Amino acid sequence: MLFNSIDFAIFLPVVFILYWFFTNHNLKLQNLLIVVASYLFYGWWDWRFLSLILFSTLVDYTIGVLLSKEENVTKRKIFLWTSIIVNLGFLGFFKYYNFFLDNFKTAFTFFGGEISSGSLHIILPVGISFYTFQTLSYTIDVYNKKLEPTNDFIAFTAFVSFFPQLVAGPIERASNLLPQFYIKRKFEYSRAVDGLRQILWGLFKKIVIADNCAELANQIFNNSGEYSGSTLVLGALFFTFQIYGDFSGYSDIAIGTSRLFGFDLMRNFAFPYFSRDIAEFWRRWHISLSTWFRDYLYIPLGGSQGGMWMKIRNTFIIFIVSGFWHGANWTFVIWGLLNAIYFLPLLITNNNRNNLHIVAEGKFLPSFKDFIKISVTFSLTVLAWVFFRAENVTHAFSILAEIFSPSIVESPKFFDLKIFALLIFFLLIEWVGKSYHHPLHILDSVKSRLLKHTLYLLILFVIYFYGKNDVTLDFIYFQF
Structure with a gap:
């Protein structure tokens, strides 16, 4: 269901x-x-x-x-x-x-042998x-x-x-x-109201952001050989927002639904695309899995208690196993390995715990330095998502080869103004509410009922008129 x-x-x-x-x-x-x-x-x-x-x-x-x-x-x-x-x-x-x-x-x-065995239709x-x-x-x-x-x-x-x-x-x-x-x-009324708000935001993420981006990401990735590097960059960006909207949207609906029944689930996403380095990204992305591997694999392996070699070994094990957890494809293993390589300089220089608090907390705009850090981290993440989305390793490298070719400067196709307007609206709401467990929780501090209900109606309006409302578009993580 x-x-x-x-x-x-x-x-x-x-x-x-x-x-x-x-x-x-x-x-x-x-x-x-x-x-x-x-x-x-x-x-x-x-x-x-x-x-x-x-x-x-x-x-x-x-x-x-x-x-x-x-x-x-x-x-x-x-x-x-x-x-x-x-x-x-x-x-x-x-x-x-x-x-x-x-x-x-x-x-x-x-190795020169030959074996005959059929795969199972599992x-x-x-x-x-x-x-x-x-x-x-x-x-x-x-x-x-x-x-x-x-x-x-x-x-x-x-x-x-x-x-x-x-x-x-x-x-x-x-x-x-x-x-x-x-x-x-x-039953607690305030708890239920906040649960409904989180469900609403989760549905917006899934139906409006993820499913709209999925349509374009699928078109580009499934026909990648026909497009220029600039268009493939757009495809990677669409998938980047698709997977975040899809998976964090599911988590929001799950957490909000649980609150309706009096339960508190752990937070699973904490605005990861506002991270200033890869270490911060992994503290904010799929938190329940990252902390599971930390507590039940990384720490039993010795964690950070040994020398630098042990820290590096354990870090690579965690990221590769995390990649393999996602699916039976070498693309996921390489995705995990690539994130481990991103993480390595921070680990060696002991800078992996520099950014423990949300960026620009209490401010509307980040500093120029933080903006550059967010941009670099986001770009590295987009690059890694190419392996996550590609059909196989060859497909991923062919996409990256085209991205890093002269065709990167060509005018991209699929530059949909509606999608970019929706993404800007989405990012703006997330940025304003980044200090809360979910962005609509900020409405608790808004006294005007008119303003609250206007925002609810606006989100419902966008879901109704711009959402795909296509139940054939399963949540991505159902396959994992």
């Missing part, structure tokens, strides 16, 4: 009414309703894969219980690795089986990369005794399958989300 569909527009208010008015504020009934609603939400796409979520839930719930009763170090490690192998095993089979098989066949042929379950990491966080935290294991199976099932963030995050930690299912929740 898509957030930008009529189905969800009916589903959400029905669940909301049942949740607040027909459960009599009974915690167990509310959690049970969330489980039923979440399974219906996911099963709307393909009910067959509900068994995967249920199996993963049963495995990690059982292992959590076993860990609570076991003090033997060896047995505890066996339980932990059982969870890791089962969860990553499912993820590896559905997401990477054909990738590894094809690369094995290629390598075998390269359907990738939506959201498997997200809920797999979410359940793993529970098992790892229980193993490390950072979290008490739960005996409430309904609450745990609700945590794993919570429908707002089930298929594209944020990837919640058990330590943050699971305890919220134990606490009695009450």
